[in-house]
Amino acid sequence: MQLGVIGLGRMGQIVVERVLDAGHDVVAFDLDDDAVAAAADAGATPADSVTDLAEALGDEKRIWLMVPAGKAVDAALDDLEGSLDADDIVVDGGNSHFEDSVRRAEATDAAYLDCGTSGGPAGAELGFSLMIGGPEWAYDELTPIFDAVATGPEGHDRMGPAGSGHYVKMVHNGVEYALMQAYGEGFELLANGRYDLDLEAVARTWNNGAVIRSWLLELCEEAFREEGSDLGDVDDYVAGGSTGTWTVQEALEQEVPLPLIYQALSERFASRDDRFSRRLANRLRYGFGRHEVARKDE
Ligand SMILES: NC(=O)C1=CN([C@@H]2O[C@H](COP(=O)(O)OP(=O)(O)OC[C@H]3O[C@@H](n4cnc5c(N)ncnc54)[C@H](O)[C@@H]3O)[C@@H](O)[C@H]2O)C=CC1
Numbered sequence: 439m440q441l442g443v444i445g446l447g448r449m450g451q452i453v454v455e456r457v458l459d460a461g462h463d464v465v466a467f468d469l470d471d472d473a474v475a476a477a478a479d480a481g482a483t484p485a486d487s488v489t490d491l492a493e494a495l496g497d498e499k500r501i502w503l504m505v506p507a508g509k510a511v512d513a514a515l516d517d518l519e520g521s522l523d524a525d526d527i528v529v530d531g532g533n534s535h536f537e538d539s540v541r542r543a544e545a546t547d548a549a550y551l552d553c554g555t556s557g558g559p560a561g562a563e564l565g566f567s568l569m570i571g572g573p574e575w576a577y578d579e580l581t582p583i584f585d586a587v588a589t590g591p592e593g594h595d596r597m598g599p600a601g602s603g604h605y606v607k608m609v610h611n612g613v614e615y616a617l618m619q620a621y622g623e624g625f626e627l628l629a630n631g632r633y634d635l636d637l638e639a640v641a642r643t644w645n646n647g648a649v650i651r652s653w654l655l656e657l658c659e660e661a662f663r664e665e666g667s668d669l670g671d672v673d674d675y676v677a678g679g680s681t682g683t684w685t686v687q688e689a690l691e692q693e694v695p696l697p698l699i700y701q702a703l704s705e706r707f708a709s710r711d712d713r714f715s716r717r718l719a720n721r722l723r724y725g726f727g728r729h730e731v732a733r734k735d736e
């Protein structure tokens with residue numbers, strides 16, 4: 439099969455390499471020339487633009503988008519407009535909001551598969567876990583590609599209609615936030631508790647047979663090995679947050695309580711400098727109690 443891949447960053451390059459390794463052909467495009475060159479080195483046919491990529495694919499286009507969620511997905515689809523018809527298939531493998539995916543599936547002439555992708559750059563060797571929404575015929579047609587990109591046939595499945603793949607991935611990320619928070623709290627107590635512990639040894643022991651073993655815990659073990667039990671100079675600022683926010687928004691809309699995921703998201707936001715609410719609380723304490731106002735750079 440021939441696959442067009444648009445977006446050749448950390449994740450897109452892995453899609454290219456795994457699809458090539460499985461014996462398929464790839465036409466690759468990215469706004470970044472170096473990324474296109476890297477894909478060409480791996481054996482892909484480079485394209486100069488989205489339009490060029492669409493032309494190179496000929497009839498029955500199969501295209502995988504692996505660009506950042508939001509405007510980049512719409513930009514790529516705008517560029518593809520006019521080149522696509524009902525026999526074509528577009529996969530969005532990024533972290534798009536499921537409602538955007540439903541909108542795009544309705545707007546495009548092609549069959550549209552929203553594909554939640556999990557596994558991160560480690561998926562280069564292992565393959566990804568893929569949660570896919572959209573028309574069944576398109577999922578079946580691309581099964582050889584999904585077999586190649588995922589860990590294998592067990593590593594992907596069709597979740598349901600348009601939007602369901604990204605919906606499941608959104609919830610996956612909410613769970614990811616809560617798990618990270620739980621490991622973080624446990625290790626925080628161990629780091630500040632009664633014993634002087636080697637946290638890499640704790641994580642390694644837990645990873646070997648314990649109820650709470652997991653890949654995230656293996657990453658904890660790696661972090662303590664590389665940074666030390668006190669995490670060295672790693673800052674307490676945690677970036678990201680969009681997929682966790684969407685999970686909480688959806689839970690509110692569905693009236694489903696998920697206090698752990700909400701709390702984990704809040705902790706992440708609380709890690710950012712200059713939180714307005716904390717600054718206001720600081721100033722209000724002066725208002726009601728004439729407590730001293732802590733000023734920046736003091
Ligand atoms: N990095 C990770 O661990 C994971 C990322 N994702 C999702 O996968 C998607 C891609 O992520 P990464 O590869 O990490 O991002 P990245 O930033 O490494 O790569 C994105 C690539 O897309 C290219 N690009 C942006 N706009 C483009 C356009 N209009 N046309 C062509 N190329 C364009 C950029 O030049 C860049 O090379 C995102 O939606 C992300 O949320 C999903 C699961 C895990």
Ligand SMILES: O=C(CO)[C@H](O)[C@H](O)COP(=O)(O)O
Pocket residue numbers: 533555556557558611614677678679680681682
């Ligand atoms: O999807 C992922 C992991 O599963 C990606 O790492 C994603 O970038 C996480 O983003 P955020 O922390 O903003 O939710």
